[in-house]
Structures are given as C-alpha cells and as structure tokens.
Amino acid sequence: MLSEIAFAAGCFWGVEKNFEQIPGVVDAVSGYTGGSYDNPSYRQVLDHRNDTSGLSQLLEKNGWKDEPKESEKITNHTEAVKVLYDSKLVSTEYLVKNFWELHDPTQVNGQGNDIGNNYRSAIYWTNDDQKKIVLETHDEYQKLLTQKGFGKIVTELEPLGKFWSAESYHQDYLAKNPNGYCPNHKTGVKFADKGMIKEKLSETYNEHLKDVILQPLDGKEIVVIESDSYCPYCIAFKEKVLKEYRGSIPVRSVFAHNIKGYKLKTPTFATPTILFIENGVEKLGFQGYLAPNEFYQALEKFKLNS
Template identity: 40%
Template sequence: MLFGRTKSQLPTPEDALPGREQQPWRLGQHLVLKTPVQAEEVPEGMEVAVFGLGCFWGAEEIYWQVDGVWSTSVGYAGGITPHPTYEEVCSGRTGHTEAVRIVFDPKVVSFADLVKKFFEIHDPTQGMRQGNDVGTQYRSAIYFTTPEQEQTARDLTKVYGDELARRQLGDITTEIRPAEEAGYYFAEDAHQQYLAKNPFGYRCHANTGVRFPATA
C-alpha cells in the first residue's frame, strides 16, 4: 500500500511527487537508427505517435525495427509529476505509464499500421498491468498527436475490441488521450534502446495472441 493506495491506483495531484523543472539528463544519438533520440523538432513530413503498452524496453525494440520509423525513444506519459525518474515512476506516485515515442514517415508506414501492431504485441484488456508487471506504469494507452490519429485510434480500438469480445477475451482498457494533454518526459539514457545495450534483457509481451482482423 502507498499512502492508503495500491500501485494499481492512480495518485491524486496532492499525492503525486513534485518532480523537477528541467530534465536532468542529456540524450544523444539513437544506438540503432543513428538519429536523435530526443527528437523534439521532427523532420518535415514526419509524424509522432506515443503508445503505452507495458515495459517500454520491449516495445521500443519492436518499433525501431519497423520500416518507416525514423527514431524511437522511451519515456513517461499520462501522469502528473514533471520530469520524473524511473524510480519515481515505479513508486506509483507520478501517475505516468511507461511509453514509447515513435517518429515515423507516414508515406512509408501508416499510423493505422502502428496501432494494429500496438494491439497485437500487448494485452489491452489487463488494466493496470501487463502479465506479471503490475502497476499504473504498465497501463495501455494511445496518446494521439493529430485529429486524424484520434479517429484512427478510436476506430481501430473498436474493431479490435469487437474481435476480442467475439472470442470472449475481455474488454479493452486502453486510455486514448491527446498527447499534448498527457505529456511526455524522456526517460534516462540507460533506458533508451535498452535491449540493444542489453540483448538478453527483460522483455514482456503479454499479448492476447489475436491478430488484428485482416478485413479492417
């Protein structure tokens, strides 16, 4: 229990940790893609997608292998505490979920394709957990950056949700919010491209085993 709460309950603003005004670490080049990790100003024609789908190490590894993805990073989104540390997020007192931020070329890979992969590589029905990983930091989330992304996210969530319902596999709990409202804070350098640095590191892919319907 944390101040009367469990790690599966989001903190109130009064309970949240204070954080800090600025990011206290510097990030350099993407170890795999050789592009900037902290790509705050993305190249012309590129889009940004932000997903929460459990432990961010494995999620980033999957997305940096997708054709059309220019850069990826891991960070903390959807919470209260500004510029939190990994330990603070793990405490359950920041309200963030572990997230992967993807900068991609929509002429090569569509946002819809990224969303379909999102649903296939985690279990969006588990609420505040993924497999044995329990806590608010593991909740499922799509943080959209354009109105078109929002519509696509909601449409595809319904399609996949209907498929899971048909198979009696539970209801989707994915949080869908504007990325600007959710915020995104880059994680520490040690967590960026973690599985490129530690090939035998931890991967959690607690997926449903259900492919996205081919007709969608």
C-alpha cells in the same frame, strides 16, 4: 511527412524494440507521460505505481465517491514510447494495429507480472487523423477480442501531453542487452489487414538541392551532407534539430558530389554528415544523426575553439 504518436504497453524496453524495427519508423524514444507531475524519474514512476488516483476516478464515474488520500491526488505517468514515423513508408493504421496486437489491452494497470499503473496500456495521439484511427481500431479490435472470449479494452486514449524522455540507460535497452527481460503478453488476436507498410521509397528526395553547388563562406558555417534518396536520419535531423535552430552561424545543405573548394577530414559518403567549418576548413565533423543535445554540444565546442 513525419508524425509522432506515443504508445504504452507495459515495460517500455520491449515496446521500443518492437516499433524501432518497423520500416518507416525514424525514431523510438522510451519515456514517461500521462501523469500529473513534472520531470518524472524512473524511481518516481515506480514509487507511484500503486497510487489509486486512476481507480478513484473510475469509481467516481460509476457513482462511488470518497475523500481521496494525499497519494491519490497524484496521477502517475506510464512507461511509454514516442514514435517518430514517416507516413509515406508506414501508415498510422499499421502502427496503431501493431500496438493493439503487441500486448493485452484488457489488463488493468499492468502487463503480465509487471503490475502497476506505470505499466498501464495507453495511446497518446498528436493529431485528429490519429485520433480517428485510434478510436476506429479500438472498436474493431474490441469486437475481435470479444469473439475470442476476452474482456473490455481498458487502454487510456488521450492526446499526447508533455513527454519526458527516460534516462539514457533505458534507451535502446534491449539492443544493448539482447538477453534482457522482454516478456510476451500478446493475446494472439490479429487484424485481418494491418494497413500500409513499404520497405523503401523510389521517389527522389531533396530535388531542390540537385543543382546546388556549395563553396566556402568567409567565417564559420555548418554544412549538412544530405542524400538524394530516402534518408530517415536526414529527415529526423531536420525535424528535431534544424527546424528549431535559431543560431547566428549559417547552416547549408548539399549533396556530397556538389561540395567544392573545402578542406575536409570527415568522409562524406554517410548521410547525414554534419560538418562545422571555418573559412572552408573543417574543424569538427560527424557522420550520422546527431540528437539535439549532441548537436548543441558540438556547436558550443565549435564556437569555443575558434
């Protein structure tokens, strides 16, 4: 089962790199969330980093109240990473505990020298099970921190609202720039047990495709070559693309060895492989995962080149 949860722990470059290396994490996307304005850009989030709306709300809870300035009416977004994961491979508990250990959750509006509300610590859940784990591990980690002389956790704990993906140059930044800035702000305080994580699954996937033999349709179709074993990118493609697809061109899935009578150019050993076909002849082919925008760009090209 795939689930999503978002974490904010300072600069999102390092947070993204940390989570995408965990087995069972299908995708990690840097972006912005937790704010009160739409379509944030990196520049906007940076410009609002010293706005004090969050501080004003905190003071008001404690009996202090003053007329807010115009800038204080804005709640800024924080740099966050939305994590898509397979709970058969990695538990929510493991990911959340990894988050607590990854940074200093007692620092207000920042991590180390990265100062501003855009670097604030936060977890944004998407279901009640995640919320329960977040709150329980918060209390558990607070006890561990207190024992080591740290202060109170100030992490924002909320359900995930609208999440805006960051600009393309921020995605996989440290993979593209291995010498990039990636500070370590861990407290060094660790849980005794972080929860379940597996390297791989032994179960067979896509049992329903085992006996499916695919032969060409008349006209256009999209064929997705899938795997009979665990394939996180196949799962991500189904969840992020096919689940929302409502087009008129039919989409069918098959194992590579069960596709018959087609004239193909693209090798089918990789999964997923996405093939755009007309009357049994491949017009476009892609090995590997296609993001939604990439899929629809290819689909448009396929339609225009008929």
